[in-house]
Amino acid sequence: MPPRSRPVPIWLCVFLVISYIIAGAFLFSRWERWTFLDSAYFCFITLTTIGFGDFVPATGVKANSEVSIALCSLYLLFGIALLAMSFNLVQEEVISNVKNVARRLGILKEEEIDD
Template structure:
């Protein structure tokens, strides 16, 4: 093993720089992990996604899909919106089926519909999860203010 004495002054300065960089990296990590105020609460580490943004994304996705299906399938816009909502929420009554009237490129129509539904169901699940977390956080905050739950109970859950 190489000792500091035999390596010379240049190695000593390199080692000291490495130690300094390691300490700086470690401090940056601790600051990131704990949060800006230093108390380590979850609110410091994450910023909630506004509920209106989730609703806007879902409604936009449904209306965008309704426009596409009204063009692809020659359905009225409201029927297309109904199909998108019923299908994305996995209710699926089956009264509207894509590529039923289309004889040419039915495989392409089914593939595009499948991609739309795959990403749409993932978007809906993500949005529901984000809204659920925000609602739970709000209910816990109100319960703390009313004295229903104590501060310690909430910290144990996180």
């Protein structure tokens, strides 16, 4: 019988995502010379793939625009992976909690929970 894995707390997933957005906001506020709130807005809108286009990196900085685009691409690549991982962990926790409630209510039998 394999050992039971410990679930990752939901608050930790939320904390990591918020920390990543704040770190990105700090990075873009320094690099692009945007305000911190504008940078946080850009990070949130871009990581959630909404992308209004009202803030675009490397438009205000003439020198090193290729570096700015590369940094933005890396930030987005890791950020979207972090969001996907966090959503998956939260989904597993919610499914586990729903199965426990269903078992207590008698909706599911013990052997149906492992499926």
